[in-house]
Amino acid sequence: MSKYTRTAEVLTLSSTTATTHGARNHARAQAGTRAETQPTLPAGDAVDTPAGVAAADMVWDEIIGAGGYAVHLLPRGARLRLLDLEGDACAALMIHRADATAERLNVADTMKVQWQAYLGPGMVLLSDMGRVMASILDDTSARHDALCGASVTAGNARRYGDGTVYGPSPAARDRLLLALAKHGLTRRDLPPTINLFKGVRVNGDGALTFEGDPIPGAGVTLRAEMDLLVSVANCPHRLDARKAYAATPLRLTAWRGPLTPPGDHMRNGTPEVLRAFQNAEDLIGGAS
């Protein structure tokens, strides 16, 4: 029998996926495979979760590698821990108000209203509607960037020889655009974003200094102060001058938590931040 004879018998013998049943069996046999970067579902099955967090309260656990991205909805009160597992991640972060995405992170207001260019523990992320979106509860990195935004296709093409989303060195902006697209959002919905775990400092003459030395195990924990759509990409910072496309795995872990109480120290940290909380609470008819 010629191997080119197209009979069902021959095809079945030469391949396990020549029939619908075979292909189904082949696909189902992949279940249980673990990749270095993937989500854990249900999130309650995640291991090595933050102390005191019950499995039933887990809402998200996912590791994204170099060039990867993820997008997730978080309910008000949820905590999101971003963990720079090996110390060389760069988390490009964008947040939208989940139920009205025209309201979104505004880096200019975040800096101006808090009279501070450098994000760190005790600071909040503000929307363009004068409301607190998230509070930075914990931060063992304190080296972030609200000035330079996401890396871009052309910049990555220049530095790494390729900036395509399907290549080895995608740009953070393109990854965030894909994250947004999955929720019906477009480039109109992507203003300047922030970078966590890679820092930029401003000299007296306005010039920038990049701070990128690895801090293994550094973590940032955010508290959602409204229902949020969170988009994260893990791509090298655009001021990272290394020739190699270097970004180590980033773990995202989120769990339900109590709403911010009126006496919360961050809520009452500054008069500006207190009013940002009041404006956010006004959305849902008062403080928790």
Place this chain on the structure above:
Amino acid sequence: MSSRVIHDEVVAARAPWSGVVRAGQTLRIVDLAGNQAADCILYNAHDPDERYSASDTIAEQGNIFLTTGTRLLSSEGNVLMVITDDTCGRHDTIGGACSQESNTLRYGHHAKHQHACVENFLTTHAPRGMGKRDLVSNINWFMNVPVEEDGTLGIVDGISAPGLYVDLLAEMDTLVAISNCPQINNPCNGFDPTAIRLIITESVTA
């Protein structure tokens, strides 16, 4: 080579303005009375989803201040306009535009009903079918926002003066949206909003 004036207009204190500056034309913004912040966002006139990107502009030049030589980049990495002359010295692009909402944070809820730059941008955008999603971190011509060593930043007394100007050469057909800032609670306008003058010119070969 000489130049001829295409457009010459005084924009009243507190008012918005928008218009297209064609590739090769130069827009001069004149601070008539001194220390008048002119909030500004640029768009590709043919595809306004491509708009000014403060972060790209800052990252590419490695400096937060805008002045002569600065290439004002778009969200797609293209050059919208280039600053070809600047008698003020430097301009801001990290302080953002004032809004009724951010005014409540910075000054208190008594400021909620005061006119603000976001109101101006939304007003001038509406007839073009543009809106809130088209508002991004902007340029503040003639506004002074230093950053201290510890990261403290703020809008402080201006370094501009009557008659100082900035020239912007359009590298593509650029929709320029301006809010002549109505803010009265900080020194960006010297607590007294005043008019600015816009002059668009193009070169004429003899």
